[in-house]
Amino acid sequence: MSGLIINDNIASMNAQYNLNETQRALAKHINRLSSGYRVNSPADDPAGYAISQRMGGQVKSYAASIRNANDGSSLLQTANGALQTDNTIILKMRQLAIEAANSTYSPKDLKVLNQEYQHLKSEITRIAKVTDFNGMKLLDGSHPDFKFQVGIYTTFSDRLHVKMGKVDANALGIGGTDILNRNDAKHSVDQLDKALDKINGLQGNIGAIQDRMEWTIRNLNTATTNVQASRAGIRDVDFAGETARFTKRQILSQSGAAVLAQSNLIPQAAIKLLP
Template sequence: MSLTINHNLMATNAARNLSSSYSNLSVSTRRLSSGLRVGTAADDAAGLASRELMRADISSLNQGVRNANDAISLIQTADGGLQVIDEKLIRMKELATQASTGTYNSDQRLIIDSEYQAMASEITRIASATDFNGVYLLNGNLSGANSTHDGSALASTGPLKVHFGTGNDSAEDYYYIAIGNSTASALQVGLGAGATAAGASISTQENAQKALEAINSAIISKDKIRANLGALQNRLENTVSNLQIQAENLQAAESRISDVDVASEMTEFVRQQILSQSAVAMLSQANSLPRMAMQLIGG
């Protein structure tokens, strides 16, 4: 190579190598400081796209866990209300049994019936008042008998839809909670059920005896609602466990794509650091080489 003044090719080469090493050192520094192997699309465009989709699914699954847990709380609220209704029905059967015997006169049976009607009114009050976050649970609004879920309006109607998946596939992402009507009229007890209903009144011995079977039917109807809620709660608890496992595995997959291998990247960092330091030293030496030409001219 000729000794020239206008063009210092060795310095140019050293500067180019320094620029490359310093750029790589900057990438390693960014990766080590952020903990991410894929920080920009330039690092891995396909990996970045996969990572963002995974992050979206992970966030959706975590929200699905919260949704399912909220549904469990709703079911527990409904079951608590039904438990109180159960106590009222048991008391009503006790009163009907009392009024069925012939040792009481008509005035006494009317007194017994007054408590019986009070229990029926309390059942209706509980069924009408039990709500979760403004959603009434036991008054028939969530019954699936005569309606289907409709979420097109601001207030949804029909069975309650619990959404927990990342998509909108009914086989995988949601199911419905239908809760039967638990008012006294729906259970066919008390005057609200109609004067001709078997469980309407216990004011006479005959009516009291008829009411016993009606109350048994009411208890069975109520127990069917509770059993259905219990099954749904168990299902939701299993769903929560499954969603948490999915989120955990998806997080692990996202980590393998996105996170930096610190040991490997630290090795690369040291390598680029040494190359940068070497390039700086060589550039300094290359910049001093034209002085040799000056020595020849001066000589």
């Protein structure tokens, strides 16, 4: 409908509608530029918001898994350090047993050698009792195995498992050994060799798990980076494009306000028609 009317200013209504839409769009641009995110709420992009939230949960889970792997590696390093000390002690005990197996030592000499031998054996048991990580005893048998949660799910592949067990003198088979005579010394050498084999086996297993821990941490860091990159592509705002659109809306807002002011003057033209 054309003509000069005063009850309904259609031009003003259209200008108001367009200006309101521009202001709403301008508010979204300001929100995105100030937050740095393209998706700030489900209303911005329902699917994108859901995916980004899920990815955010994955990133936090990866971070927890990395901490678990680092803590697990520290625990294993503590146990390995104690076992290395045991290894050194047993080698010294074996040296004493080899000396005692020689006929050149008198019973008095053997008694002196055995005294040192027994002290070393007691030290192995003491180490087993005091070696701990975060309040947990590692070698006294109270924690026969450890499971490390190094994945973000609960499957078998998301855990690393290592057995420890009891590693004192009795568990190593040398608890009742001595070197008070040649036969006892020869028997002690055999038992000490078996104890060394057991400790070397434990250290080898721990070392293998530690190596896996390092590769697991690398893989988790890579996965974290990839998920964060994907999430950024969904959620983060493109500042260059958003700034261009923001500038466009600013210009439309200013021109819309000017046009609205002009359209509000149209009904006043009717006054000039009055006699």
